[in-house]
Amino acid sequence: MIHIDLRSREPIYEQLVNNIKELIFSGILQSDEKLPSVRELASQLTINPNTIQKAYKELENLGYIYSARGRGNFVMPVDDKSGGENSVELLNKITELVKEANYVGISKKFIIKIIDDVYRKNIDKGGIE
Amino acid sequence: MIHIDLRSREPIYEQLVNNIKELIFSGILQSDEKLPSVRELASQLTINPNTIQKAYKELENLGYIYSARGRGNFVMPVDDKSGGENSVELLNKITELVKEANYVGISKKFIIKIIDDVYRKNIDKGGIE
DNA sequence: TTAACTGTACTATATAATGTAATACAGTTA
DNA sequence: TAACTGTATTACATTATATAGTACAGTTAA
Numbered sequence: 417m418i419h420i421d422l423r424s425r426e427p428i429y430e431q432l433v434n435n436i437k438e439l440i441f442s443g444i445l446q447s448d449e450k451l452p453s454v455r456e457l458a459s460q461l462t463i464n465p466n467t468i469q470k471a472y473k474e475l476e477n478l479g480y481i482y483s484a485r486g487r488g489n490f491v492m493p494v495d496d497k498s499g500g501e502n503s504v505e506l507l508n509k510i511t512e513l514v515k516e517a518n519y520v521g522i523s524k525k526f527i528i529k530i531i532d533d534v535y536r537k538n539i540d541k542g543g544i545e
Numbered sequence: 546m547i548h549i550d551l552r553s554r555e556p557i558y559e560q561l562v563n564n565i566k567e568l569i570f571s572g573i574l575q576s577d578e579k580l581p582s583v584r585e586l587a588s589q590l591t592i593n594p595n596t597i598q599k600a601y602k603e604l605e606n607l608g609y610i611y612s613a614r615g616r617g618n619f620v621m622p623v624d625d626k627s628g629g630e631n632s633v634e635l636l637n638k639i640t641e642l643v644k645e646a647n648y649v650g651i652s653k654k655f656i657i658k659i660i661d662d663v664y665r666k667n668i669d670k671g672g673i674e
Numbered sequence: 675t676t677a678a679c680t681g682t683a684c685t686a687t688a689t690a691a692t693g694t695a696a697t698a699c700a701g702t703t704a
Numbered sequence: 705t706a707a708c709t710g711t712a713t714t715a716c717a718t719t720a721t722a723t724a725g726t727a728c729a730g731t732t733a734a
Contacts, residue, residue, distance in 0.1 A: 425691095427721060434641075441644040453680060464723045469682075486680045486730035494648070506646055507659065512563075513639045514663045515570040519623070520632060524664040528657065530636065534643045535653040554720095556692060582709060593694045598711075615701035615709045 417444070420461055428463060432471035433478075440480055440491055447493040451481065454489075546573070549590055557592060561600035562607075569609055569620055576622040580610065583618075 418435045420428055439445045451457075454472065458465040472489050475481045483489045517527055547564045549557055568574040580586075583601065587594040601618050604610045612618045646656055 429721080437645070438641065441641075441648040454682090455680085466724085467722060470721090472681090483681065484731085485682070486732080488680060488731095494650070503646075503649060503651060506642065506649070507651070507655075510639065510642045510646065510656065511659055511663065512567065512570075513635060513642065514660055516566070517632075517635055517639065518663055519570040520635070521623070522632060522636070524660060526636075527639070527660050530640055531643055531653060531656050531660070534640065534647055558692080583711090584709085595695085596693060599692090601710090612710065613702085614711070615703080617702095617709060 418457070418461065420463065429467050429471040429474065432468065433474050436471070436475060437478075437480060445491050447491055449491045451489040451491070547586070547590065549592065558596050558600040558603065561597065562603050565600070565604060566607075566609060574620050576620055578620045580618040580620070 417439065418432070420431050420435075422428070424431065436445070436451070445451070451472070452460065454465050454468045457463075458468045461468075472481065472483065476483055476489075480492055481489050482492050514527060518524075546568065547561070549560050549564075551557070553560065565574070565580070574580070580601070581589065583594050583597045586592075587597045590597075601610065601612065605612055605618075609621055610618050611621050643656060647653075
């Protein structure tokens with residue numbers, strides 16, 4: 417489920433954060449579902465527990481999970497999400513990448529198709545309009 | 546034109562790379578236009594010339610600029626662009642961010658609007674379909 | 675209550691990344 | 705030739721990253 421590339425220039429804890437975010441966004445990890453414990457995941461991936469903890473701490477700061485001492489780390493329910501990565505920042509990132517796509521000659525139609533595919537899988541519940 | 550935040554956790558050379566990429570994508574820097582010299586930009590931004598050179602080297606590796614010893618660094622013409630950031634990688638990045646946007650409740654309509662705005666300013670020339 | 679599991683905190687250590695500083699060399703241009 | 709370009713090198717300091725070991729505190733189930 418989680419794959420780490422030790423030879424990557426991207427820090428391990430950052431790979432973990434992105435990996436778990438992806439699992440949450442795609443619905444593989446559901447609200448209030450328990451994540452592997454720090455020690456268990458460290459053992460599975462042959463990585464130091466401190467590194468796992470750093471990733472979990474980061475995910476907590478971003479508002480994607482919450483932790484309970486003695487019980488574990490759990491996926492933050494969507495409705496309770498707050499203080500997470502700012503939507504404005506997220507939209508800015510998307511805008512920058514779309515500008516680049518336009519610059520390198522990727523067609524608008526192609527980008528729209530990506531949006532369609534993503535929103536087809538997980539029905540749009542409305543929101544910022 | 547270029548703004549650097551010395552207190553940011555993002556490395557200076559990386560800020561420079563993103564800053565200059567943005568200038569290129571938005572058309573502020575045109576094909577074959579000369580960038581400020583390493584020493585000049587270093588002086589302007591009160592940053593070490595080595596850091597500027599590192600950013601320029603990175604931009605060259607990404608295929609966005611080319612350098613000529615004794616003359617300077619110049620914007621790589623779009624048609625000559627090759628070995629730049631892989632389009633597949635770029636599209637993957639966009640897909641990930643759109644998944645996140647969907648997850649946090651941003652509407653599809655809102656994302657489409659962003660695409661429209663970007664492609665309105667710089668007319669789509671066709672490309673990957 | 676105890677045993678085994680959870681998260682968390684701390685110190686120490688090693689390596690890599692980042693940034694600055696100074697110097698030198700090579701190519702271009704007026 | 706003088707003054708500008710890019711490039712390369714060495715040295716140093718600071719920070720980020722990752723590991724290792726230990727310890728403490730809360731939770732859960734036997």
